[in-house]
Amino acid sequence: MYWRKTVEEADLRFEELKGEWTDQYVQVNPEREELRRFQGIVGRVVTVNCGLKALVDFQDGGWYDITASTDYRTKLDPATAKAKYDATKNSAQPIPEKQG
Secondary structure (H helix, E strand, C coil), X not given: CHHHHHHHHHHHHHHHHHXXXXXXXXXXXXXXXXXXXXXXXCEEEEEECCCXXXXXXXXXXXXXXXXXXXXXXXXXXXXXXXXXXXXXXXXXXXXXXXXX
């Protein structure tokens, strides 16, 4: 039964992170070397996967999986961030504009 309890706890953690991060506007932690290429760019968390990674759209046509933790990114004020986020630049459009 230990295994079942562990799976249930993992499912709860997944649902908790998914609810906390989905549709949030974020910026990466520039101190994380692997994330510096996204520094200063507003991203939107599309969802959280079962591996507890947030899938983030940085307006370049791709989604990037980044650990769902404030050690890796910070949430932004939705009103301010929405003005800096161009939803038409992502790949989840019915007919996306050609990337330049």
